Amino acid sequence: MAHNALLSELHSLRDQVTGVMESAVATVDGLLVVADTDGVQPEVVSALAAATLGLGKRTGHEVGMGELREVVIRCRGGYIVVYAVGQVALLAVLADEGLDVTRLHIESRPAVERLSALLTQERSPN
Amino acid sequence: MNGQHPTGLSTPSTDSLDDLGPVGRMLREHGRARLSGVLRISGSPGGTVFLRDGLIVAASTPASPGPESLLLRSGRVSEEAWNLAFTAGAPSGHLAAELIAQSAIGAAGLEIVCLSAIFDAVYAMELFGVEDGEPENTGPQGLLPPLPVLPGIDADRLVRDLSRRMAMTAAWQQIGVYPQCRPVALRQLSEPLLPAEKIRHDVLQKCNGRRTPRDIAFALGQGLYVIMQEIASLAESGLLEPNEGSRKQAGTVSAEDPSKASGPPGLPQRRRGASKVGHVLPPSSNRPLLGPRIPPDLAVRPEPDQES
Numbered sequence: 247m248a249h250n251a252l253l254s255e256l257h258s259l260r261d262q263v264t265g266v267m268e269s270a271v272a273t274v275d276g277l278l279v280v281a282d283t284d285g286v287q288p289e290v291v292s293a294l295a296a297a298t299l300g301l302g303k304r305t306g307h308e309v310g311m312g313e314l315r316e317v318v319i320r321c322r323g324g325y326i327v328v329y330a331v332g333q334v335a336l337l338a339v340l341a342d343e344g345l346d347v348t349r350l351h352i353e354s355r356p357a358v359e360r361l362s363a364l365l366t367q368e369r370s371p372n
Numbered sequence: 373m374n375g376q377h378p379t380g381l382s383t384p385s386t387d388s389l390d391d392l393g394p395v396g397r398m399l400r401e402h403g404r405a406r407l408s409g410v411l412r413i414s415g416s417p418g419g420t421v422f423l424r425d426g427l428i429v430a431a432s433t434p435a436s437p438g439p440e441s442l443l444l445r446s447g448r449v450s451e452e453a454w455n456l457a458f459t460a461g462a463p464s465g466h467l468a469a470e471l472i473a474q475s476a477i478g479a480a481g482l483e484i485v486c487l488s489a490i491f492d493a494v495y496a497m498e499l500f501g502v503e504d505g506e507p508e509n510t511g512p513q514g515l516l517p518p519l520p521v522l523p524g525i526d527a528d529r530l531v532r533d534l535s536r537r538m539a540m541t542a543a544w545q546q547i548g549v550y551p552q553c554r555p556v557a558l559r560q561l562s563e564p565l566l567p568a569e570k571i572r573h574d575v576l577q578k579c580n581g582r583r584t585p586r587d588i589a590f591a592l593g594q595g596l597y598v599i600m601q602e603i604a605s606l607a608e609s610g611l612l613e614p615n616e617g618s619r620k621q622a623g624t625v626s627a628e629d630p631s632k633a634s635g636p637p638g639l640p641q642r643r644r645g646a647s648k649v650g651h652v653l654p655p656s657s658n659r660p661l662l663g664p665r666i667p668p669d670l671a672v673r674p675e676p677d678q679e680s
Contacts, residue, residue, distance in 0.1 A: 264417040264434040264500075267587065277640040284582050322444065322451065334639060342590045343441055346417040346434035365639065 256282035265345030295338035332362040395498040403527025415502030427524025436496035445593025544604040548614035556581040556616035
């Protein structure tokens, strides 16, 4: 089932990247698809991540810095990182302040690609 | 400074203390070469060690909390005091002096925290495994992280402590406590009466099957070694299961139950009125409750097609 496959991607991101605590996949308009969360409310994170992504894309476009890679928010207690997953979805990652940022950047790209493939499969079942 | 909580576990034999791991060997080598610079250690996750004239002045790794996390997350220093001291002192490299000047923390207390962060970072790097170390000679004026320990710690002292900690850790592995484990509390302790018991209580509260010892160390602002020690002790007392399968825990949510999907599953879609926000918002007299909110300047815009 694609939901389980999506969830395993989120689990594996948490296993592979030191500091990743929680994550969620949502549609680009903020509806939750699947979440690996602990304390946070996944629906709320999904909605806010969608707004964050939109704002990041728009700001990047406005200042002419090219295509958005990801939106990184850094707080005292950690990071919120939002990636676009294709044109239809997003990945929000919550991490503590010890996050291995380099590792996340390396691991997240293929993870986003795999999530995108899973979501596309789901949209057009054979 | 460390190891003040006896665990009841057997003390390792002294033979194993002479077995240096890769991090110990690198520290000893560059300490003896009197390196002034940065030692970048690659691994999973690896880390960075800063040396001055062969003495270790700072070490950081994603695998253990640094001085900032230890001070702030544990509540030893308030957020406000930290921000004030950071703004005033960090650009000129006097954060420690500022923190002490503002009475945010005592000089001795601060030094203990910074020292233990170095011991802990070196231990964490060794524990999680390293591949290679690349020294970079920056000279005595190279940039240091915000809270260095000056003049620094002798590499041999650090390596001795590292060997002792690694030997203790090897003993804990026999009861299933290792760096990647995700312990689950079997029952909680009642609110502690003594401050010394608080950490035990707090660690148990964080053991929900999702967090590794490293995650708990960050969550509580305590050193990784101390947390590993507490987990081992709690596991011995039968208060937690060191490695419950982390996949079975609650907290994973999916938007739709896949078992009752009808037709093509697809992504969730917005349905008008599904949020029921209309029931929550106060009714407004001059605006229809569910109608589109069009800013006035847009609402009066004429349609050009009809004009031409």
